[in-house]
Amino acid sequence: MNRSLLPLLLVLLSGTTRLDAQGRPLTVSGVRSLVFGAVFPGVPRTISRTDPANSGQFDLTGNKNSQVRLVFTLPAAMAGPVGATMPLAFGGGDAGYSDTQAIGSQVAFDPKQPFLATLNKNGRGSVFIGGTAQPGSSQRAGPYTGTLTLTVAYFP
């Protein structure tokens, strides 16, 4: 082996290891639940994605300035007492992405469709979501819950 090439190869290999340590894992965390609160039979209740207290929120971390693909798994209904269900609807503008992680600065998107977002220069971003609970006129009283899942992946 040519000795002059050996240091170069070591630099390249060590550079590879250093690059791997700098590539941050892509993570998503649930920050806040989507809270409809008190709901009355026959009266739909809508929570806006810009509601700072009641909208759902996820925070993202990853490589700075990276493009990520966001995909929601949304329930069609919430489950309640004695097997009762209450329909849950999501409109075309019920989700929003903010690269500043500010609820007042979002780009709206349809949570029923995949969405491409770009993490900020610090590798962060936030996703907000609202929706509409649709109780029937004879909706059984009691607590109802549902699960919203956000899946994220680097893109491409």
Added chain:
Amino acid sequence: MNTASKLTLAALALSVFATAAQAQVNNASITATATVQQPINVSGAQGLNFSNVFPGIAKTVLATDGTNAGRWDVTGQASSLVNLSFTLPGNLQSGANLLPIANFTGGTNTVNNAATAAAITPSLGGSATLSGTGALFVWVGAQVNPAINQPAGVYTASVTLTVTY
């Protein structure tokens, strides 16, 4: 191995690690929550009773008259605010004969006591808060104005109360 091959090997290692770092998928969940309140139920409990009325002599039943005022009993979610609206007749009727009715008064209370009820104006509607057990009582009174030649008979009409959250 020559120089070109070593450099290619290093470049390949770089691309492999870079690709591994990019191909990451992650997910997280949050809950959606809601609490459905008790539905509202309204029942007519007592009719507005003017009893005997004489031609040419107006007669009033006050909403505070627990015996003769009309009353509805309301149930719903404890301590909730509800809206009240009334559909009020302009006349009582006996066959083709009409007996004018007007000057409706109303009252609400979380206990069955008309005398201490909070006054409302049925023609304007109003709101009230259900009790800690989800109860509300609503009364209505009014005045009938028989003409001097009002035909004798039994005159009736409907008064409707609508309650919503």
